[in-house]
Amino acid sequence: MVLLGVLAAGPGHGYAIITALKQRSGGALDLPEGSVYPALHRLEDMGLVASDWAVAGGRRRRQYHLTPQGSSALRSQRAEWSRLSTAIDAVLAAVPARLAVP
Amino acid sequence: MSDGPLDEYLDSLFAQLRRSAPRDARSMLSEAEAHLRDAADEAVRAGKSPQEAEAEAVRRFGEARLVAAADRARGRLWVARGTFMSAWWLGAWGAIAVGASGLVAGALRLAGATNQSLAGPWPKSGTTASDCARWAGMYPHAGSCARAALADWADEIVAYRVALGALGLAALACLWLARRRWLPAQRWAPLPPAVVDTIATTLFGASGIWLAGLGVDAWVVSAGHGSGQWLSAAPVALVAAAVFGARLLRDLRAAT
Numbered sequence: 097m098v099l100l101g102v103l104a105a106g107p108g109h110g111y112a113i114i115t116a117l118k119q120r121s122g123g124a125l126d127l128p129e130g131s132v133y134p135a136l137h138r139l140e141d142m143g144l145v146a147s148d149w150a151v152a153g154g155r156r157r158r159q160y161h162l163t164p165q166g167s168s169a170l171r172s173q174r175a176e177w178s179r180l181s182t183a184i185d186a187v188l189a190a191v192p193a194r195l196a197v198p
Numbered sequence: 199m200s201d202g203p204l205d206e207y208l209d210s211l212f213a214q215l216r217r218s219a220p221r222d223a224r225s226m227l228s229e230a231e232a233h234l235r236d237a238a239d240e241a242v243r244a245g246k247s248p249q250e251a252e253a254e255a256v257r258r259f260g261e262a263r264l265v266a267a268a269d270r271a272r273g274r275l276w277v278a279r280g281t282f283m284s285a286w287w288l289g290a291w292g293a294i295a296v297g298a299s300g301l302v303a304g305a306l307r308l309a310g311a312t313n314q315s316l317a318g319p320w321p322k323s324g325t326t327a328s329d330c331a332r333w334a335g336m337y338p339h340a341g342s343c344a345r346a347a348l349a350d351w352a353d354e355i356v357a358y359r360v361a362l363g364a365l366g367l368a369a370l371a372c373l374w375l376a377r378r379r380w381l382p383a384q385r386w387a388p389l390p391p392a393v394v395d396t397i398a399t400t401l402f403g404a405s406g407i408w409l410a411g412l413g414v415d416a417w418v419v420s421a422g423h424g425s426g427q428w429l430s431a432a433p434v435a436l437v438a439a440a441v442f443g444a445r446l447l448r449d450l451r452a453a454t
Contacts, residue, residue: 109229109232109233110229110232110233111232111233111236111237114233128258128259128260128261128264128265129233129237129258129259129260130230130233130259130260130261130262130264130265131260131264131265131268133226133229133230133233133265133269134265134268134269134271134272135268137222137225137226137269137272138272141272141275153236155232155235155236156228156232157229157232158225158228158229158232
């Protein structure tokens, strides 16, 4: 979902995607950078993203972009995440104040 | 030229990707190289030495073994899906070939082939009085239980085969629709054409020879009784083998 979220802002190659992921998450999503490629390839297999090869900055790069199915999947996954996080927040709201995060 | 950490890493990744599909391996390696060089350039701009920058980029990329394994896992799914789709496609064409043999059998009947030449010989034992009564009801002008049974059998040979052919067409239509509706080009991943065409040529060719053998055997041993059921199918299988064989030759020429 987070990869789709980054690509919703516009097409990008792997390095740009992982850089955006780190920046937008404030460094919290600091994954091994190589793991992004198998994930992108899987999304492409599922038809959620598509890619084209292009030369940019003197290097041959694979640019990924969201497909219409990818946009639709992002909408539904986002709604699901929103429901889940709201539910968890509601549960945690009942935690005594002394156990809350400082 | 001495290899730095980045080139050593790419060599290692190349070795780890040897069991991946060649196209996937080439793509992964190309993307990894662009990524690592971008990361190293950025680290150099941030003040690191080229050697340190490459080492940092490699460390952040993750172990080559794990990256390759993650991509290979996807490759296994690709092979499973490709096998299923190719099997579906071949099965559909097999069913269509059976349907075509039903049409040939029907044409033989129209051309004057007897029920006995198509369906016989009818076993002399094993039929009950109720069977005979049913056949007599279906074919009142047959004249005997055996003739009525043969007429029923011959009808079934034509009708069941044509029905299977219709199912094959439906299966092919489903695959075509699925490809258009749900499977973008990247997901349409049957096995390589040369593999599929080799399997099809072998199966149709072997079936054609076997069916022709059964037909000739029935012609010689049983005075032609029942030879039509085999000889109506053999040419269809042999024609299919020839078509897939021609495709195979084209695949092989394209690959060289």
